Amino acid sequence: MSETAEAPGPVTIVETPIHLDYKFTPGVAQSRFLRALERGEITGQRCPKCQKVYVPPRGACSMCGVATDEEVKLSGKGTITTFCVTQIPSPGLVPPYVTAWIRLDGSDITSMFLIQECDPAEVRLGMRVEAVWVEESELVPDLGNIKYFRPIDEPDAEYETYKDYV
Numbered sequence: 001m002s003e004t005a006e007a008p009g010p011v012t013i014v015e016t017p018i019h020l021d022y023k024f025t026p027g028v029a030q031s032r033f034l035r036a037l038e039r040g041e042i043t044g045q046r047c048p049k050c051q052k053v054y055v056p057p058r059g060a061c062s063m064c065g066v067a068t069d070e071e072v073k074l075s076g077k078g079t080i081t082t083f084c085v086t087q088i089p090s091p092g093l094v095p096p097y098v099t100a101w102i103r104l105d106g107s108d109i110t111s112m113f114l115i116q117e118c119d120p121a122e123v124r125l126g127m128r129v130e131a132v133w134v135e136e137s138e139l140v141p142d143l144g145n146i147k148y149f150r151p152i153d154e155p156d157a158e159y160e161t162y163k164d165y166v
């Protein structure tokens, strides 16, 4: 065996199309959450014992073990509690792009969303953001109705208000 060919450069990325078909049965609490999304609203449910608001709701408080049936409508604004700037390409996203854990106002849990309409270098903990939705005609019972979050012209949240979510 001879080594006649020059070694090619390193492989930097491999595309591997994969998909998984499955059926999701949301149950009562998540059905209400998905129907709210279909109306362009974000809702959660409050625990009657510890008062924590879960978004999306699971129908029960995991800490207290009691049913959560009080519906809470949220504004769609929130605070960035953690974020990541990604420097490698991803389908449909041009690097650098930012994903962040956001504590929605009125919620006691964080959710991960894209941050757009700003320079990634400007994203920071405590930054105030709002949801950007698809067009009303495109609303479906899916969290994908929220395209991303963008900064709003409000002062950063005080660290004390989100320190337990960092």
Ligand SMILES: [Zn+2]
Pocket: 047, 048, 049, 050, 051, 052, 061, 062, 063, 064, 065
């Ligand atoms: Zn509870």
